Amino acid sequence: xxxxxxxxxxxxxxxxxxxxxxxxxxxxxxxxxxxxxxxxxxxxxxxxxxxxxxxxxxxxxxxxxxxxxxxxxxxxxxxxxxxxxxxxxxx
Numbered sequence: 199x200x201x202x203x204x205x206x207x208x209x210x211x212x213x214x215x216x217x218x219x220x221x222x223x224x225x226x227x228x229x230x231x232x233x234x235x236x237x238x239x240x241x242x243x244x245x246x247x248x249x250x251x252x253x254x255x256x257x258x259x260x261x262x263x264x265x266x267x268x269x270x271x272x273x274x275x276x277x278x279x280x281x282x283x284x285x286x287x288x289x
Contacts, residue, residue, distance in 0.1 A: 267284050
């Protein structure tokens with residue numbers, strides 16, 4: 199966890215805690231849409247023939263060390279070998 203925090207420290211971002219009862223965005227996303235205009239026919243016509251998940255590949259990688267940067271390398275370049283170049287760019 200400390201290594202991941204160190205890697206993320208190079209980026210400019212803010213993490214804010216919002217109490218559950220005032221976090222309307224998360225609440226809205228978790229609710230079922232009650233819209234009457236959605237019908238089964240409309241949903242079926244919008245469905246994709248090939249779902250997104252069919253193109254995903256599960257990758258298992260050891261944690262620790264440069265594992266986060268290696269994952270970025272795998273995602274960007276298709277292999278882990280470029281992780282040192284990525285580390286130089288963000289370092």
